[in-house]
Amino acid sequence: MKQGEYPAQYAFGISYTSMTVEPPRYLPWLVKQVQAKGVQILRVQVDSLRAALDHVPEAKAIINCSGIGARYLKDVHDEAVxxxxxxxxxxxxxxxxxxxxxxxxxxxxxxxxxxxxxxxxxxxxxxxxxxxxxxxxxxxxxxxxxxxxxxxxxxxxxxxxxxxxxxxxxRKGGYRLERQENGRVPIIHSYGYNGGGYQASMGAAREVVRLLRGEDC
Ligand SMILES: Cc1cc2nc3c(=O)[nH]c(=O)nc-3n(C[C@H](O)[C@H](O)[C@H](O)COP(=O)(O)OP(=O)(O)OC[C@H]3O[C@@H](n4cnc5c(N)ncnc54)[C@H](O)[C@@H]3O)c2cc1C
The missing domain is CATH 3.30.9.10 (D-Amino Acid Oxidase, subunit A, domain 2)
Incomplete structure (x- = not known):
């Protein structure tokens, strides 16, 4: 930016075109999108990922997007979060x-x-x-x-x-986006996005699908 286009007390300014997300509008819209594709939503508090499987025994994989919950889930217990x-x-x-x-x-x-x-x-x-x-x-x-x-x-x-x-x-060291194979079904971890969860969400979701299919990240 040129001098005069930003307050005089600052050293410099950068101008760019961007977008904003309104979570109170975006999230209900997103829920409708996935429900239209047949996704069923079940709200249950669990103390481990394994316990989540008890509620959906036919599940073929677990996608762990538990945010701060990753610190407290017994079989994740990620203290970096x-x-x-x-x-x-x-x-x-x-x-x-x-x-x-x-x-x-x-x-x-x-x-x-x-x-x-x-x-x-x-x-x-x-x-x-x-x-x-x-x-x-x-x-x-x-x-x-x-x-x-x-x-x-x-x-x-x-x-x-x-x-x-x-x-x-x-999460100290950055987000966790990886596949883990030591249980009945594969687990894809995707959490720890700090203050960039919305920005990262579409890219993270694509990587989750690749990991789920067994492709390299
Ligand atoms: C003040 C603030 C500013 C932000 N600014 C931005 C921004 O500028 N740009 C941006 O992109 N993002 C922003 N964000 C979003 C932020 O980046 C986070 O990444 C995002 O809110 C976290 O999303 P998440 O889906 O990973 O986790 P969460 O939204 O925390 O979702 C985790 C889910 O797991 C569930 N869960 C956890 N443990 C359990 C359990 N034991 N049993 C059952 N369910 C469980 C929780 O109930 C929750 O539904 C901001 C957030 C805040 C708070």
Whole structure:
């Protein structure tokens, strides 16, 4: 970007065209897609992958996409996986640009244009599983968003909609995407995508299919 196209206090800026995903719209759509292909969804809490097989004895494979659950499932017990709490603040606005500041004062503004809202973030808190919103974080997101994008108006004038709290499943050394063969059926592990689960999902799903067919990854 040219000087003047980004706030003067920053060293440089990069502009590019991208896309955003709105999980509250995308996930129900995805469920309909797979159900239309005959997938049945069964919700059960299990303490191991083996126990999951008891509910579907005819299964020919297990795809383990258990996220942070991979740390606690008895026959996975992957201690490299750990929770990283995130919190964001949603405001109502017609502003439609995505802005990300990397490095110090990591800040992002991610629009959800179809819903008329903007998601302000963010934060990474290892091993914090609290579902309670932290008001200090909310104020910090608003202040930083205003600093990076004054056209949003000052924090006290932003139309607050809600806080969003979630836990990323982070894995030391990176995600796990591999086939394991030491049981009645093969297991394909696919978890530990940290803050990039949606970005990685389509590619990861293709690799899962290749691994399932026994092709090299
Ligand atoms: C604050 C925040 C910001 C994010 N930002 C981005 C972003 O900018 N870009 C992006 O691409 N992604 C983003 N994500 C998504 C993130 O990347 C994660 O990868 C994603 O949420 C995790 O998806 P997953 O399907 O691997 O795991 P999960 O969504 O955690 O799914 C795991 C599933 O396994 C089930 N499970 C686990 N253990 C058991 C058990 N014992 N018995 C039965 N069921 C079990 C759980 O119930 C759950 O349904 C963000 C997430 C958060 C929280």
């Amino acid at each position: 750990f929770p990283e709490r995130g919190q964001t603040c949603v405001i109502r606005t017609t502003f439609k640009k995505m802005i990300i500041r990397s490095g110090a004062e990591y800040t992002y503004l991610i629009p959800r244009p179809a819903s008329g809202i903007l998601v302000l973030g963010g934060i990474n808190e290892p091993f914090n599983m609290s579902p309670e919103p932290n008001p200090a974080s909310r104020e910090m997101f608003k202040q930083r968003a205003y600093k990076i994008c004054p056209e949003l108006g000052p924090p006290e004038q932003m139309e607050f909609v809600k806080d969003i709290i979630g836990v990323r499943s982070t």
